[in-house]
Amino acid sequence: QVQLVESGGGLVQPGGSLRLSCAASGSVFSLYTMYWYRQPPGKQRDLVASISSGGSTNYADSVKGRFTISRDNAKNMVYLQMNSLKPEDTAVYLCNGRHVITKRDYWGQGTQVTVSP
Numbered sequence: 001q002v003q004l005v006e007s008g009g010g011l012v013q014p015g016g017s018l019r020l021s022c023a024a025s026g027s028v029f030s031l032y033t034m035y036w037y038r039q040p041p042g043k044q045r046d047l048v049a050s051i052s053s054g055g056s057t058n059y060a061d062s063v064k065g066r067f068t069i070s071r072d073n074a075k076n077m078v079y080l081q082m083n084s085l086k087p088e089d090t091a092v093y094l095c096n097g098r099h100v101i102t103k104r105d106y107w108g109q110g111t112q113v114t115v116s117p
Contacts, residue, residue, distance in 0.1 A: 002099075004097055004106055005022065005108055007020070007021050007111060008020040008111060009111030009113045011116065012085055013116070013117055014087060014116075017082060017084075018082045018113060019081050020079065020095075020113070022080075022108060024097060029076040030053045031101070032053065032097040033052050033053065033097070033100060034069075035050045036069060036080045038089075039091055039092050039110075040088075045094070048067065048069075048080070051078065055071070085113075085115045087115045088115075089115050090116070092110040093110060
């Protein structure tokens with residue numbers, strides 16, 4: 001199984017940028033499709049972006065053109081570059097890894113992103 005630890009959250013003003021990181025350990029990282037989810041306070045958890053082991057990406061419509069997901073398989077890292085942040089981007093951001101064969105999901109503990117003047 002894989003262990004995931006997120007970092008990089010914080011407080012940022014509207015229009016600002018943050019880069020989230022997710023460090024993976026304990027398994028073969030390239031066997032996982034990686035996802036970033038977010039959960040605003042009192043709301044459901046939503047998919048933000050995904051990246052396959054080969055680097056194919058997908059994004060939620062709400063973040064297209066502003067967020068970029070990337071991964072470094074050599075370093076067992078996945079990133080979420082967030083630009084032009086809006087107050088509605090405020091949420092706990094969670095890293096998820098799904099094994100490409102077993103389809104089992106693994107979650108990090110989350111990192112808080114707050115966008116506020």
